[in-house]
Every structure is written in structure tokens, then in C-alpha cells.
Amino acid sequence: MKSMGKTRRVLSVGLGVLALAAAPAAPAQAHGHRDPVWQLKNTASDARFRGLAAVSRSTAWVAGTKGTVLRTSDGGRTWRNVSPAGAGNLEFRDVEAFDGRRAVVLAIGEGEASRVYRTDDGGATWTESFRNTDPKAFYDCLTFFDSRHGLAMSDPVDGKYRILSTADGGRSWKVLPDRGMPAAQPGEAGFAASGQCLVSYGSHDVWLATGGGATGRVLHSGDRGLTWTAAESSIPAGDAARGVFGLAFRDRDHGIAVGGDYRADQPSPRAAALTGDGGRTWRQAAGPVAAYRSGVAWRARSRTTALAVGPTGTDLTRDGGRTWRTVDTGSYDTVDCTPDGACWAAGEKGRVARLDH
Template sequence: MKKLLFILVILSVLSCKESDNKTAITEKAAQEFTDASIEITPVLTDSISVRALDYGNGNYWYAGSKGSYGSIDAATGSATRGVIKLNEDEEVEFRSIATTPNYTYILTAGNPALVYKITQKDGSVEHVYTEVEDRVFYDSMKFWNDEEGIAMGDPMGGCFSVIKTYDGGKTWGKLQCTEMPDYVPGEAAFAASNSNIKILGDQVWLVTGGAMARILYSDNRGSNWQIFNTPFIAGGEMTGIYAVDFYDKDLGVIIGGDWNKKEDNTYNKAITRNGGKSWNLISNGDGPGYCSDIIFIPDTGGKELLAVGTPGIWWSKDQGATWKKMSEEGFYTVRMIDSSTGYLAGNNRISSFTISRK
């Protein structure tokens, strides 16, 4: 028995060392790359604008203007397409999407706010939520699982609009303003890439723009909220934070800028190492200007970032300290499933891409 216990201890130590070594190799490799390039391949071309893109069960799901939605098989590139219309003459615009193990949820921007639930197995579509109000405008939506989801919209009645479901969209509840932090008049959010919400475990981060560029944070899935300030550009109608991503509960990035001055690369990129409580500017005055989306590239130890916007695509190997512009081709949003492959969505097109490093 003692011999068996000794062997198990040794194996456990070796396993931990192997795991730690893999992490070290990943992080070291990410740091040592000096250059990268991107190859972009058009997959779907259409007269639609696509700002909502997500991945689940081997498919990239998208939703966009003219009531369009669909999926693209990540392995084959084959696409399915659908269209939702209120009637023959009235089209809706989707700017939010969330995939779960079995469903895909899509949400319109503007009045009326409509949520549809797509069953991935058979493609059936169910209308599960309606909100009618002149001021309604939802910006982003995320789901933790098949049943529980959250969406964020522009302020109404003294606070940001936040709706939640606990039953797969059958019923939705809007948080009361007494449950939400106060907002500053002129503060809003941007439905530019479905990326101004990030969920991770029980944590939720919402990002704002306009008069203020702030973080609304909850550590209990939206039951209670705190406000964190950022050093971001703010004060203009189209200034502020457009996208947020977190690698883990502590390490996160935000990006945005001024949509009216897209070349301005000051006060538009920041990083946190304490879960969003405080933020430090990165490459201020260098690297990308206005961008609508940013992600930590998977399997790179939290080192590599990819930022996209209408002005182009940028890559960073060192958490935003330095950047390389990889392409002049503009997109709204990006998703990746590993360190090398992903999809981009934008105006009139969805494209796959591959990153090569040296």
C-alpha cells in the first residue's frame, strides 16, 4: 500500500509539472512570436450588415440586418440562412446573439425589441419576448446555459435596461432601477459587435459610452451591481467603450474610441488585472484607433489579442503593449475557436480567417 501511495504521489507531481509546463510553454511561445499574418477567405456575401456572431456546437451563428440569421459549419464552410419579418413590408435588425448547448437566441435592436429562440437540432424558431417602447434599444445579449441569459440596452426611466431569463426565454424580467446603478445623462451603450457584455462564471461586466465610459459589474449574475470608472475617451455621442473581453476573473481588456474620429488611437484601449476595478491605458497614441471588437486569442496564455473595426484588423502578442496592423479590410466583430482560426463578420460579408506566426 505504501508503495502504491508513493507511486500515486509521484504521478500526481509529474502530472502537475506537465500541466504547469504546458502553460509555461504556451505563454513563452506567445511572447516569443515576433510577427504574424492573416489570411481572410470570404464565406458568405450578401447585402446585409452582420454585427452579431457567436460559436457553438461546431457552427458559427450570425444575425444581422433585414431579419437575417443563420449558421456556418466551421469544418466545411457550408451555410444555412433564414429570414424573420414582422410582415411583408417591415424588416427587423438583429444585433445581439447568444449560443448555448442546444439553442441560439437572437435579439433585435430598436423598437420593438424581439427575442427569438432557435432550436439548433431542427432549426425551428420561436418568438419568446417582445418589448414595445419608443426608447427601447438593446445592445448585447449573453447566456450562461440553455436556460439563463441576460441582455443590456440603452437607459430608460433612469437606468440602463437589463432583462434576464431563467427559463430559456419563456419569461423575461426587467431589472428595476432600484436594482441598477444610476446612469449619467447622455451615457449609453453601442450595439456595434454584441461585445459590450462579458460573462464568466457568476461575473458580469457591462461597458458604456457616450457621456461616460464605465464598467457595470456584478459578481452574482446581475443581482447586485457596482460601477467602475475607466480612463477612456468620453463626452461625445459616439465615444466610449465598444467591446470588452476577459481572459479570466482578473485579466480583461476594453477597446473603443471615437466613431467620428476613427484614426484617433488615444484613450481607447485599456487593461485590468483586478477584475475591472481599475484600468490602465495600453499603447496610448499607438496601435489601433477606433475598434468595435476585441478578444483574447484562445490558447495563447492570455498574451495575444485581436482587435477589429471598420478601419482594419490588429494583432498584439503582448497584451496590447505593441500592435501590428494585419489587414486594411474592415469588419465589425470576430470570434475564434483556437489560436489560429476564426470568423469575421461585417458589412455585406462573413469571412473565415487563419493566423500564421513566426
């Protein structure tokens, strides 16, 4: 547990020294489709944004280092700094937004560094709704099924992942019993790299991504976190820096997992997998992502198109995750797509971008 906490600090610092890629790749034609092109937005911030909640093509929230939370309501032309007061020493790694006014952010870290805040007025004011008091817990990600019901996950405590639950939109939280949680592997934990180590679809299904143990696994619950089953992915683990970093599901059956080894000097073979049975089984992508990828998202209204991002670029699939190819070389940590057709990405040195086609 302590070693994984140190790993997260290395992740935050080590990836921060990666050089930013220069310009986005030029658009190309593939199978009659024009490749997506990221349009950078000026946030006037140097924070690293691993938390991203894309509400629409006009509204998005980002959360990151130095307790920073920004919000745009005009498609990224301008950004409002809506950071919680007194949060400058916190590391925000996840944000979930219901609209332009209501959002929940998660700060990570050991002990009391793990906290949850909620706003109902667009970030003008925030309420701290949870502060971890267990020195063995380290919270990584959160997700919501709807505007009331959500979960947050911690690395294993006494051999099992710890799950927080809310039924009032993040205003209050309770720790769920762990009797339905399978045992964690030695050294296993989640990665607070993109806010996508815990994702949900529909009203009850939720998936949890792991690394660091002997195998990279994906855990699934069909009852909002009360009971879980574990399945091995094809993404290699066996080291504290390797495993499954991000998940995305387009329905309760079809999902994509991405990850690899976050160290810049290490290769990431077989760093993408897909499932068609809700995560009971996973198979390796025939043409995997080019390198370590921390975030992944399905395009809206598409059964086959998804994007994966990481510090060395963006990969695109048009066949449901079976094959991937690099379409951009800019550095991003997380990606999220909206029902009205836009996708947003965020990452180091205040980088935020949007694509619309």
C-alpha cells in the same frame, strides 16, 4: 435617450459607407510568431453582420441587417440562411449560440423593434421570446453564463440601465429590479456595434460597456445583474459617438476594453484599456489600437494574445493588451474565438472570415 437612438442609426448608416479595405495584410514574423491571416468566406449575402457566435472551427452563426441570420457547419464553405420568418425589417445585432442547433438572437431598436428570438433546431424554426413594450427602452446586447442563464441590457430607462434576465435558455425573460444599478451619466448608453457591450465570464460575473457620457465606463456585476459597480475606463467619451464599444475577459480578473470614436473623420486616441482586477480599475494601453475598434476577443488557451477589429483593420496584442499593432486592413465589426483554436470575424457587405493559427 432619443438622441442616443438616433446615434445608433447614424452608426449603422455612417459606418456602412466606409470603403472596404482591399486585400488582407501579408503575414509577418514578430517575436518568432507568424501573424494571423484572415481567410474570407463567401456568405452570398450583403447584410452587415454585427452579431457573431463562433461555436468551433466548423460551426458559427452570424446575425445582421434585414433580419438576416446565417449558420455554417463546415467551416464557412457553405452557409444556410436560417433567418426568422417575418423578421426582414429587424436589425439583429447580437447572437449567442450554445451549439449548432441552439441559438438566441437580439434585434435592436426603440420600442417593439427590440426583440429576442430562440431556436432549438438550427434555425429551421424560431420562437419570439421577448418583445419590448416600453418606448423608452432600447436593447443593445445579450450574454449567457451557461445554456440556461443569461442577460440582455437596454440603454438607461428613467436614469438607469435596464437588465433582462432568463433562467431557461432564453425561452422567457423578466426585467430585473434596478435598485442595485448605479445612475447613468447624462447622455450615456451602450453601443450596439458588435454584440460585445455586455459580456460574461463564469457563472455570475458580467460587464457592461458604456459611452456617450462624460466618461467611458465599465459596469460590473458579480451576482448575475442584481447589483453593479461602475468604474471609469481610460477610453475617452464626452460625445455620443465616443466611448467603450467592446469588452472581452479571459478570466474573472483580466479584461480588455476597446472603442474610440466611430466617425471615420475623427481620431480615436487611447482607444484600448486593460484591467487585472475584474474591472475595478482600468489603465490605458501603452501602445493602443490604431483606430476605432468595436470588437475584441482573446485567443483560446492564451493568457496574452487577443484580437481587436474595426472598419479599418485588425489589431493584435501578444502581451495581454498592453500594446497593439495592426496585422490586417480588412473591415470587420466583431470577432469571436473558439475553444478549439479558431477565430471568426464578421462585418459589412456579408464579410465573414476565419483564422486557424
